Amino acid sequence: MSNEDYRQRSLAHVWHPCTQMQDHEWLPLIPVKSAEGVWLEDFENKRYLDAISSWWTNIFGHRHPYIVNALKAQLDELDHVLLAGFTHAPAVELAERLLRLAPPGLSRCFYADNGSAAVEVALKMSFHYWRNQGQTQKTRFIALENSYHGETLGALAMGGPSMYRDTYAPLLLQPIHVPSPDCYVRGAGESWEDYTRRQFWHLDQALQRHAHETCAVIIEPLVQCAGGMRMYHPLYLTLLREACDRYGVHLIADEIAVGFGRTGRLFACDWAPPPSHDRDAQPGITPDFMCLSKGITGGTLPLAVTLTREHIYEAFYAEHKAQKAFLHSHSYTGNPLACRAALATLDLFEETRVLATNRVLTQLMWSRTEELRQHPKVAEVRQQGMILAIEMAKNARSREPYPAAERRGLRVYQYALEQGVLLRPLGNVIYFMPPYVITPKEVERMCQVATEGIRLATRD
Structure with missing residues (x-):
């Protein structure tokens, strides 16, 4: 079965959570066939880095062999x-x-x-x-x-x-x-x-x-x-x-x-x-x-x-x-x-010893988002442990938000999916909550895609 087969079957019968279903007339669902570690894979072998731990749950990655x-x-x-x-x-x-x-x-x-x-x-x-x-x-x-x-x-x-x-x-x-x-x-x-x-x-x-x-x-x-x-x-x-x-x-x-x-x-x-x-x-x-x-x-x-x-x-x-x-x-x-x-x-x-390892990943996420801390459309980059959030704003200095109807975060989401990274925004906030098994190389990829996506989404 192809991705499109599962999209159509899902849209015919499944009511998806926290979703305006009409959006999926133009925003394709992503059917997932399998997952391992930080990666999801669809039915056409495209992989997506799960930067949000599938709604913050998969802290040791998908299908950890010990679990x-x-x-x-x-x-x-x-x-x-x-x-x-x-x-x-x-x-x-x-x-x-x-x-x-x-x-x-x-x-x-x-x-x-x-x-x-x-x-x-x-x-x-x-x-x-x-x-x-x-x-x-x-x-x-x-x-x-x-x-x-x-x-x-x-x-x-x-x-x-x-x-x-x-x-x-x-x-x-x-x-x-x-x-x-x-x-x-x-x-x-x-x-x-x-x-x-x-x-x-x-x-x-x-x-x-x-x-x-x-x-x-x-x-x-x-x-x-x-x-x-x-x-x-x-x-x-x-x-x-x-x-x-x-x-x-x-x-x-x-x-x-x-x-x-x-x-x-x-x-x-x-x-x-x-x-x-x-x-x-x-x-x-x-x-x-x-x-x-x-x-x-x-x-x-x-x-x-x-x-x-x-x-x-x-x-x-x-x-x-x-x-x-x-x-x-x-x-x-x-x-x-x-x-x-x-x-x-x-x-x-x-x-x-995952908490000690995470401290290294935490520092890497912070250093690899340095460019965004200087971005004229980013009001704040904030972090608490393995949570890092980037707040986009129409005016970063006054912190005037983008109107919700502009759906700037959704633009980042779409770009990131094209690049093989799952970033599900909260309005104008792009955030990382990756599994703890993410590698430094994968962290760099996640941060790079988010930076590029924010750059594109904030072009007036």
Whole structure:
């Protein structure tokens, strides 16, 4: 079968995600026959460098042989079994290992099957905790503007970008949104740390006014990914942890996109500096709920997990007649195959010293985008670990954006596909989130194609 055969068959029956399907009357779908490492291959043997890890999931590349072999062995033993009233080795072993790696104080794992579901678990669990504690007035949440937490209704309500949520507004919870610490909009000459500290005032004020009715604050630590890869200083995490403790509110860390090494440490929460009153403390914060997915299985199978603290678990632990149980479930909760893939992924972190290797790749991505930092139509190049974002603008000095209707990012996407590189833009933002197995030569190719594509897309 040819590429065109699969295009037509797909267009006849498949409704593709996050897509205006009419675009595919002129923008060809890319049928993928196979994949290996950082490369995708279509049915006519053209290859594409997957610079975005297929929506940020394939952190060790496609079909990593170690993960594939672990899955084959698991399939010979157990494919799936319900996790209600039953358990199995991969779910137990994965929970144990995740909790050894997670910030101290997290002691329980609740499995789900995608990132949105992990957020739903955290939201419901936080609300239900307060209810079980007799604090039924706590029914609201605080979230950051420009945040994104998923597409199911609870997660969608927490998000900020209007393009995702406005259509469904009548169906959604009404959280309290506060200004983001997004350092792209900091003042001229203002440091990331100073701007972040200044922006935290808004969240502190919201807690002062609403803590009595607030279950939790939910954030994406360090990087608001779907909101345009906007970034902020880790000081915000320290200040937020202190404030949540002070006001008696839970903290939910949505590490779905930024966990498992993407920011340069295993978890983004690990970057938080010690509080000013205890400089001898270890860096990092412990949220009350940590949501994980995407890279957890190396991008092979869907899996998500919400980690939480023992005292939260204990608030649900009671006799049946107390009606305190957390009655939330998914059919594929804790699927053995997905858990085994996650265990293999954790093995690779231990055996390959990938975080140290990534520091070299991080520096290379930065050096190979130097030309763009001087480009008259690039307002900012920013980076956090293995995430690098390039913000195109109509006027770089004033940061006047290109009108969305001009779809400048799409022009870069089309050019890059012609050159054999997958760069899926976020509006006017071109970004790299490549698999950790990318080679220096492949990094240089990725950066070269992005530079050429931006040069062409910004010609007036």
